[in-house]
Amino acid sequence: MGVFIDVANMYHSAKNLYSARVNYKEILTKAVAGRKLIRAIAYVVKAQIGEEESFFSALDKQGFEVKSKDLQIFPGGMKKGDWDVGITIDMIKMSPQLDSIVLVTGDGDYLPAVQYLQFHGRQVEVMAFGKTTSAKLVEVADDFIDLSTESRRYLITNRRY
Secondary structure, three states: OEEEEEHHHHHHHHHHHHOOEEOHHHHHHHHHOOOOOOEEEEEEEEOOOOOHHHHHHHHHHOOOEEEEEEOEEOOOOOEEOOOHHHHHHHHHHHHHHOOEEEEEOOOHHHHHHHHHHHHOOOEEEEEEOHHHOOHHHHHHOOEEEEHHHHHHHHEEOOOOO
């Protein structure tokens, strides 16, 4: 099985819903659930803020391969730093070696990727905070784990990574 985490999506969901940070180690433990883990990848965006390097290092120590890209800032101030296409391509490339794929995001943009992977025989599970998850993504996923039901387990409050 493989775990693919859209860190920016999870970060903003936890921050907006709970004013807290995500406990990625607990999410990985829940995602694996005793199965054989082949790859766990956390996709991050570098925004050149102070705590980033220690956070990325913590993800690495927790068993994640960390893939990063720089935040793009366009003329006029618009910012972009999503990994949707990169995560989708990685899931598709790795799917021949995986029976199950756990996608950790609430972003409905992944709907076509989930459907493609399912069409090709992969079980696709989605983990995210229910209130910020696309209803269509929940509907299409083979299993949806709402992290809000045990939010204390999956959140870190008043603590640094």
